[in-house]
């Protein structure tokens with residue numbers, strides 16, 4: 001429990017109505033969207049809750065709260081909108097949860113320089129809708145756009161569905177401000193590009209609440225596209241579709257969306273438009289009209305030369321219209337199932353081995369009833385895979401070990417095949433034991449040194465992201 005004096009002092013900073021302590025009031029801030037936390041709540045074994053939830057309304061209040069936490073050695077967990085899926089938020093009773101969703105002002109939209117500045121807690125969809133009124137777009141469309149905050153995007157190094165042309169969040173952050181564990185405010189980034197030493201924005205990008213509290217973000221914008229065109233192809237094999245994507249990007253074309261579904265996912269998601277024995281590759285081209293036309297023609301020719309077969313563009317429109325639908329975890333638990341998605345990435349030359357190796361090893365785990373994948377983010381140098389698995393058990397208490405085993409297999413097979421273990425959801429608690437595969441022991445030691453320098457008392461989001469030495 002948090003000391004009652006501390007709760008009073010917090011109330012003096014933010015107003016007593018903005019400090020919540022009762023079980024009922026903090027129940028919606030116990031954890032994020034990580035399926036394991038939801039499963040543990042569903043089977044009634046989840047015990048954690050924050051000692052208090054504090055809702056600041058200004059940067060100065062965040063600073064004062066952090067200074068007080070520092071003086072009293074109180075752990076602090078930043079919370080955006082709680083859509084993280086890796087267990088980045090699991091505070092205990094001794095912890096103060098700082099709820100950034102109360103900081104939700106759109107500070108400025110600069111249509112001349114194409115930038116917009118938001119408080120960290122601004123809802124992603126509201127941010128996009130605000131710039132859309134000026135004929136602009138952020139171009140960052142995570143499936144969770146309506147469930148996540150701008151500060152959360154930065155803190156998890158998020159990726160949107162249109163990333164192939166528009167980049168991931170790190171490509172859009174012009175500058176950010178953050179409160180450090182000692183309460184100091186830093187503003188990082190002040191021009192379109194800098195050669196002013198190491199880029200310190202990256203201390204916060206992907207830090208998942210462990211290095212500082214992001215309080216404001218300026219994003220670079222784009223004009224809304226003049227034209228949009230869909231293309232859909234049946235892929236006779238995984239390799240044919242992957243090879244087409246490699247050739248498209250390496251030739252210099254940049255369709256914002258390129259998604260390739262394996263046969264299982266094609267049957268599940270695009271049944272009406274599927275072709276027996278084939279997967280599906282879906283592209284969205286957008287931009288100035290002349291460029292879209294040139295790109296569509298070039299991509300059609302490359303797809304043809306790789307043996308792909310033109311499909312119905314309605315499948316693309318169907319994806320666009322339904323792309324952000326999310327089932328609740330509880331609907332699945334009610335059916336005795338646990339389901340999760342795991343995104344990884346690799347070079348073009350290793351990606352098929354990675355796919356085959358993960359599918360084979362996860363299929364063999366007792367209790368697993370389905371495993372499949374699609375790709376959704378591609379680069380000149382390689383591509384991601386987004387695995388989905390479902391496991392069933394008669395006794396819901398048996399779901400947790402099967403679930404953790406699936407993750408272990410996916411992480412270890414990915415690392416064995418030379419892939420990166422986390423494409424865009426972050427590390428949290430579910431991937432923490434495997435971070436060594438990406439960073440190595442010396443990289444982990446470096447990360448711990450950075451954390452110790454910034455946060456010597458280990459106050460910010462303890463237990464998240466950084467494995468113990």
Ligand SMILES: Cc1cc2nc3c(=O)[nH]c(=O)nc-3n(C[C@H](O)[C@H](O)[C@H](O)COP(=O)(O)OP(=O)(O)OC[C@H]3O[C@@H](n4cnc5c(N)ncnc54)[C@H](O)[C@@H]3O)c2cc1C
Pocket residue numbers: 032033077078079080081082083084085088089100120121141142143144147148149150151152153154155156157158159160161208209210212213214215326424425426461464
């Ligand atoms: C249905 C669904 C679909 C999703 N689709 C995508 C997708 O397409 N692409 C993608 O990248 N992700 C996706 N996600 C994951 C999630 O939405 C992102 O990770 C998102 O960026 C998290 O934002 P949030 O505001 O909800 O953060 P939270 O869940 O509140 O927090 C996430 C982590 O960041 C920290 N944090 C949050 N805000 C701050 C801050 N202001 N300062 C410091 N630390 C902070 C927290 O401590 C925590 O560790 C999806 C999630 C769901 C549930």
